[in-house]
Amino acid sequence: MHDIKKLLKKYVAGKCTPEEQRLIEQWYLQESDASKADTSGLPFERLEKNIWQKVQQQTAAPAKRVAMHRYTLLRIAALLLLIAGAGTLMWMRRPVRENWQEVFAPKTQSLQLVLDDGTRVWLNAGGGMRYPAHFTGADRKIELLSGEMCLDVKQDPAHPFMVKSGQINIRVLGTVFNVRNYPQRNFLQVTVQQGKVAVPLAGKEVVLLPDEQVTVHTGSAAFSKAQVDGTAINGWTTGKFLFNNERLDVIALSLENRYGIQISFADSSLAAYRITAGIETTDSLSDVLDMLCLANKLSCTADGQHIIFRKQIH
Incomplete structure (x- = not known):
């Protein structure tokens, strides 16, 4: 193709003529079957991960593989090749990692x-x-x-x-x-x-x-x-969070993942605040927040799924 980058830009934007679209897809299929492409080290792996995470958040279903239409995968691959500044699809010729x-x-x-x-x-x-x-x-x-x-x-x-x-x-x-x-x-x-x-x-x-x-x-x-x-670090594997002089921002990550919430700090210095605490994974979010605040002179407010920690004002 004379100018693959320009044509891919049109393809991703949905501005190809029917003939241009047919040529790109025909060429793509001739180059390599999508299932055999080695994706190691390419940026669209991370995009696929992000897409999967969004799907999980919407469906709340157990982790499983998402099967995408070949047309959609090609658009994603084309877009990321453009972002990476690639001029060709030679990555398809790299060794296969099928397993x-x-x-x-x-x-x-x-x-x-x-x-x-x-x-x-x-x-x-x-x-x-x-x-x-x-x-x-x-x-x-x-x-x-x-x-x-x-x-x-x-x-x-x-x-x-x-x-x-x-x-x-x-x-x-x-x-x-x-x-x-x-x-x-x-x-x-x-x-x-x-x-x-x-x-x-x-x-x-x-x-x-x-x-x-x-x-x-x-x-x-x-x-x-x-x-x-x-x-203690691995306590979560047995149903317990055991924090021993742990930073509050690290604890916040554990709570975000456990309860599906977002945590922020009214004062950025709170991120480095050190806390020792034990939490059962069966504890309710309200009980956990009450315990953390009472034991560490903190306060928190909730706006839906967004929790904001503050220093306790006397």
Whole structure:
């Protein structure tokens, strides 16, 4: 095609002539069947994730794969190629990764699954991950797209276990650990409960042992390491939120995912407010808010599903 970018712009905008539309779709089908395209590393993966999350919010149904009409998928792919500044669809010729799957936990409900090697995964409410149906290479690799997960990794020294999240690749040495990736809070956190993991940061490998945690501030090379209660961090997998000197904005994320609400702070300094508390996942939202406010000299107001925390005024 003489000017693929210009034609794709028209296609996405719905301004193609019938003949132009026919030519694009015919060419697309000749290039590659949509189901065989390798999507690894391309921006439309994240768009598909966002679309899936919106569908889940509207239907409140358990996580499942969405089958989209080929025409819709092509429009999405074309749009994102334009955003990325791509001039062709040569990505379709990359090697196929047919066995990778994505799963997203619905709001207010966590998921449990067992991977092909026997590794157990708990995906917290609102989180998303990508994993292979079968591990076939030298390494066992999965990816946390967003949210929080806890893993109990099956030991297999011959096949190292790797977890990718954002720009971080975590090397696991047979362990129980937690990964949090919340782009909206600009941080990624790894906490070890048992065993050890290695995280490459700032040009060196940071090794974490039980009850150690590293927090990475995304968008910069800054990170911090701390001693924590690794068991408490993973309390949500057994129906309890155990916060030990935890930041209020991190607690807010857990509450947002558990109760399907939005939390903000009237004073931005409250985000770093440290709180110790224990919450059962069966507790009502009103009980949780009352407990947090009474024990920590806070107040909160609700506007529908929007909760605003404030410093208590005496």
